Amino acid sequence: MAATLVCDSFVFDPRPDYQFRLAIKRYRDLNNNHTDDDALTLVFAHCVGGHKEQWEPTLEHLYDFVSREPNLKIREAWCIDAPDHGDSSIFNDHLLTSALDWRPESSLGWEDYARSIHAFLSGLGSGIDVDFRSRKLVAVGHSLGAVAFVLSTPYLPKVKFLSMILIEPMIIRKPKPGEFKMEYSEIIAKRRDIWPSREEAMRFFTSEKQWQGWDPRSFQIYADHGLRDLPTETYPNLTQGVTLKCTKRQEAALYRDRLCSLRAFQYLHVLCQRIPVHLIHGEHADFIPRYFQEDILKVATRGHQATSSKVPGGGHMVVHTHPEETDKRARL
Known part of the structure; x- marks a missing residue:
């Protein structure tokens, strides 16, 4: 039977142990609602500037495939906004803005998403x-x-993952002299982030090179969920128009946090000894740069439980440009 997806929204509150609330959604197929012990629970985390x-487009393809495969059981899929992205950023707006005002060069780091x-x-x-x-999981x-x-x-108590799928991971070794940094x-800090309406914002995005090739569903989802109304x-002091949920100040600060990419690279071989890991690149x-990707694959696959694949025609934003092909590679 064809998939019929339903979505439930939640707010996860870890206070007082951790200060940032999280916006989370659960997706289920009403026609194939598996609750068996061997059914998979999928957990999704987005890119910088995402939500x-x-x-959702990838999940549509995945659940449609699963509806025709009785031996593949998915219980549900959970998608998590980072503390400074999506709807989480609205819950945590005052904390995030205060932190940037106090220390403009750095606010939340990538590890805050991991802790969340x-x-x-x-x-x-x-x-x-x-x-x-x-x-x-x-x-x-x-x-x-x-x-x-x-x-x-590595955090305690340990979360037991059955496997991991890492798509275009920003896992980078220490650059050598003259290599990519x-x-x-600075580019993000100068980017436009205010528009008179969602329609005007989307016209702007479609004219920008970085947005070329996005799946139409991804564009509509960004209009619906990547923007928020002013004021913020x-x-x-601005009472009309829209802006980004993940502010350009916060996004710029994230790219200054280079240590987490290196730490993930240093830990990747340990992780791949513990669980199967599948790496997907465009x-x-x-x-x-390709040489960084090749070094990631060498570390991950050398004698470990790691595999890899590529999305034809895709680049770094494959989830947005090629959701169906991304789903196919994730199922390998």
């Missing part, structure tokens, strides 16, 4: 009455989200 809803994921899956908070310790992370999953694994913060803590190395 939990970006996974760990708290959520460990049940270290309120708002979601699910014991994930009894679930067969599969982690699926894109870019920042991939790094967050890797960094979440993540110098994106960042722009308290065919085109348009964001992370």
Whole structure:
């Protein structure tokens, strides 16, 4: 029977042990609602500047495939906004803005996403009455989200993942002299981030090179979930128009945090000894140079439980541009 997806929204609150609340969505197929012990529970983490809803096109393809495969059982899929992204950023707006005002060069780091994921899956908070310790967990992370999953694994109590799928992971060794450096913060800081309407914002995005090739569903999802109405803590005096949920100040600060990418690289071989890991890259190395990707694959696959694949025609933003092909590679 064809898939019929339903979505439930939650707010996970780990306070007082951790200060940032999280916006989370659960996706289920009403026609194939498996609750068996061997059914998989999928957990998704997004890229820098993204949000939990970006996974919806990929989930549509995945659940449609699963509906025709009786031996593949998915219990549910959980998608998590980082503390400074998506709807989480609205809950945490005052804390995030205050931190940037106090220390503009750095606010939340990539590890804050990892800590948030760990708290959520460990049940270290309120708002979601699910014991994930009894679930067969599969982690699926894109870019920042991939790094967050890797960094979440050493925390205690341990979260037991069955496997991980890391899509275009921003896992980078220490650059050698003259090699690539993540110098994106200044570009992002100068980027336009206010528009009179969502329609005007989307016209702007479609004219920008970085947005070319996005799946139409991804564009619509960004219009619906990547923007928020003014005023905000960042722009308290503007009463009309829209801006980004993940502010450009916060996104720029994230790209200044280079240590977490290196730490994930250093830990990757340990992770791949413990659980199966599948790495997915786009065919085109348009964001992370190919030599960094090759070094990641060498570390991950050398005598370990790691596999890899490429999305034909894709680049770093494969989740947005090629959701169906991304789903196919994730199922390998």
